[in-house]
Amino acid sequence: MTTVDILFRYAAPPTEAATFALANTREVYGIRRLTFDRAASTLRVEYDATRLNAAAVAQLVRQAGLQVVEEVQLTPPPPAPEPAPVI
Secondary structure, eight states, rough: OOEEEEHHHHHHHOOOHHHHHHHGGGGGGEEEEEEEEEETTTEEEEEETTTTHHHHHHHHHHHHOOOEEEOOOOOOOOOOOOOOOOO
16 A cells, blocks of 8 residues: 645635535545645645546545645755856
């Protein structure tokens, strides 16, 4: 099993129907955990990458009715290389 996290930023708080639909996505084989951060308006989904891919997870979240604005990158970009000293 390869556990992967994906983070979605959403536009509006989920409706009651969307919340129940998202809870039902836990029944999908490969979805391990859903974590809301209401202050940051994000949903973190932990899934098994040997069973699902990021596109399938995003589709499940959107089908549940959550208004996804963007997928947030969890790892920061690599630092820019330092310029070589001028001698």
